[in-house]
Amino acid sequence: MPVQSSPAGTSSRLASSALPGLLALLLSCGRPIPPAPAPAVEPTMAVLETRVGPEGSDGPTFCRSDRLCGSEVLPAFYQGRQLRPAWIDEGLTLSDAKAFIDALRLVSADGLNPENYHLSTLESVLSEIRAARAETPGPVPPETLADLEMLLTDAFLLCGSHLVHGQVNPETIESEWFIKGRVEDLAAALEKGLETNDVPAALDSLRPAHAVYRGLMRAFDEYRALVRDGGWPAFPAGPKLSKGDRDPRVVSLREILTVMGDLPAADMSGDPMLFDEGLERALKAFQFRHGLEPDGVAGTGTASALAVTASDRLTQIRANLERWRWITQDLGERHIIVNVADYRVAVVESGREVLSMPAIVGSAYRRTPDFSGRMSYLEFSPSWTVPPKLAREDILPRVQSDPLYLRKKGIRVFEDWTDDAREIDPADIDWPRMGAEALNYKFRQDPGPQNSLGRVKFMFPNKFDVYLHDTPDRGLFRRAVRDLSSGCIRVEKPVELAEYLLRDDPSWTRERIVDAMGGRETEVVTFKEAVSVHIIYWTAWLGEDGRVHFRQDVYLRDAALYRALDELAAGPAG
Incomplete structure (x- = not known):
């Protein structure tokens, strides 16, 4: 809550006329005399008062043609300071301002455009102040100092907001995004930076602390250098190339992989057109990264x-x-990360990956959403109640083409969706004449080797009815592209994941887990401690090998984000 105060101009005039009496009163009370406002500070306060108003309701929208994006929060910030400037110091050394502007230039490494935070205007105002002080010994116009003051504060708050929340609201471009972001007190962060004379550190503290984010910053810097140097040549079209081939296109392939860092100098061949073992090794490294x-x-x-x-x-x-700026800072001391674009599930503990496995995720038609949850229990030998949509779109067409499909898959049919619904014989139903919209039967697949959920499912209750589970179709994990499910995540190593999640209970040995997974009755086991689960969509990151890894944009989400970011990166605020 901003501290209420009388207008700064009124306070200074009263102080001037009553100074002797006030001095005597203060001295007689034994109180220290507060320092008088600096010659530059007091006039700047007067200008700030006219701009933000005593109640902070009439702040300007523009300053030197730059839109003040924080015009709604600037008044509260300065009212909390009783209109005292944050950046204008007594001798106009402006050390905090200069240090912050230097730090502002560096946010380009975050993929942000410093010009969106008044950089050119700030540099221009600083030059104007330096020129004014060099030409005449008199004071710098307070309007100029107020311009600098408000632009600096707005730049910190806006840049800080983008580091904390991102530039783009994910919900406006990704309908499947349901992850909570961070909450930070930006004004408090700025005040701390000013108090410690380290505003750059205050700005840096607002960046995501995740190691992956810092790695992506290094990757961004690396690829900016590659772009400045012209990138790599185009790969000519033609038939496939493999070891032993001799082709002019091999020369281009060598050059591309060399620029990318996949082909070390030690693997260079004497014959540049020969596809040799060293080039094959380099191409495999490229393929792995992609x-x-x-x-x-x-x-x-x-x-x-x-x-x-x-x-x-x-x-x-x-x-x-x-994308990393959209997610919470605290993923959990131990947590499960599902990277949908990488088709992979990883268990992370104290910042270190302790278990990783291939996964099968939702198809482009039935996408796996982005959200966070708390995994609290698992079910061994689960049954599967087929969701109505899948019953209409998947089960019904298969039954109509194969009358024995339900029996083969161990799927039972119930007359409706009530808990005590009567089981009916599939043979009594006229499947060929059954329409999808009229289908109201409930299908349930009993536990067993053919169950679509496999032998175990890992539950973190959510409105999407999405969870991790085993699968009887083990061969699908050999595919490189695995967007094959109806939205849930199938895991390649269900036994190992169950072992990890039940490790706090010594009675759950690997042998007991395997036995439970082979049972004919469902067994529910609640964890002693729930584990956070984060389902994310990343198409680029810096791997543990220090190389940048890329993935195909299987859900076509990158394009919408590119467009939104390009609109914001076009130039200075205005």
Whole structure:
């Protein structure tokens, strides 16, 4: 709550006329005399008073043609300071201002445009102040100091907001985004930076603290340098290339992989047109970094990835920096991360990955949403009640083409969705004449080796009815691209995941877990401590190998984010 005070101009005039009496009163009371406002500070306070108003209701929208994006919060900030400037110091050294402007230039490493935070205008005002002080010994116009003051504060609050929340509201471009973001007191962060004379550290404290974010910043810097140097050449179209081939296109492939850092100098061949073992090894490294089948063959999929320009990869990194700014700072001391774009589930403990496995995620038609939850229990030998949509779209067409489908899959039919619904014989239903809209039967698949959920499911209750589970279709994990499910996440290592989650209970040995997974009755086991689960969509990150990894945008979410970011990065605020 801002501290209420009388207008600054009135206070100073009263202080001037009653100074002797006030001095005597203060001395007689034994109280220290507060320092008088500096010659530059008091006039600046008077200008701030006219701009933000005593109640902070009539603040300006523009300052030197720059829109003050924080015009609604600036009045409260200055009322809390009793209109005393935050940046204008007694001798006009402006040390905090200069240090902050230097830090502002560095946010380009976050994929942000410093010009969106008044950088050019701030530099212009500083030059104007330096020129004014050099030409005449008199005071700098207070309007100029107030301009600098308000632009600096607005720049910190706006840039800080973008570091904390991101530039783009994810809910406006991603309908499947349901993750809570961070909450930070930006004004308090600025005040702390001013008190400690370290505003750059205050700004840095607002960046996501996740190691992946800092890694992406390094990746962004690396790819900016690649773009400045011209990137890599285009890969010519043609038939696939593999070890032993001799082709002029091999020369281009070598050059591309060298620029990308996948082909070290030690693996360079004497014959640049020969696809040798060293080039095959380099191509496998490239394929691994891009989520492709690492077969060492430059086929259609690999050629498409090679064709992506350095500039496009830089944009991809910038988009994923933005995504990291959307999520909470505290993922949990131990947590499960599902990267949908990477088809992978990882268990992280104290910042270290302790378990990782391939996953199968929702198809482009039935996307896995982005959200966070708390995994609190698992079910061994689960049954599966088929959701109505899947019953209409998947089960009914299969039954109509194969009358024995339900029996083969161990699926039972109930007359409706009530708890005590009567089971009916599938043979009594006229399936060929059954329409999807009229289908009101409940289908339930009993526990067993054919159950679509496999032998165990891991539950974190949510409105999407999405969870992690086993699968009987183990061969699907051999595919490089695995957007094959109806929205839930199938995991390759269900036994290992169950072992980890039940490790606090010594009675749950691996042998007991395997036995429970093979049972004919469902067994529910509640964890002693729930584990956070975060389902995210990342298409770029810096791996533990120190290399940048990219993934295909299977849900086509990057394009919408690129457009939104390009609109914001176009130029200075105005």
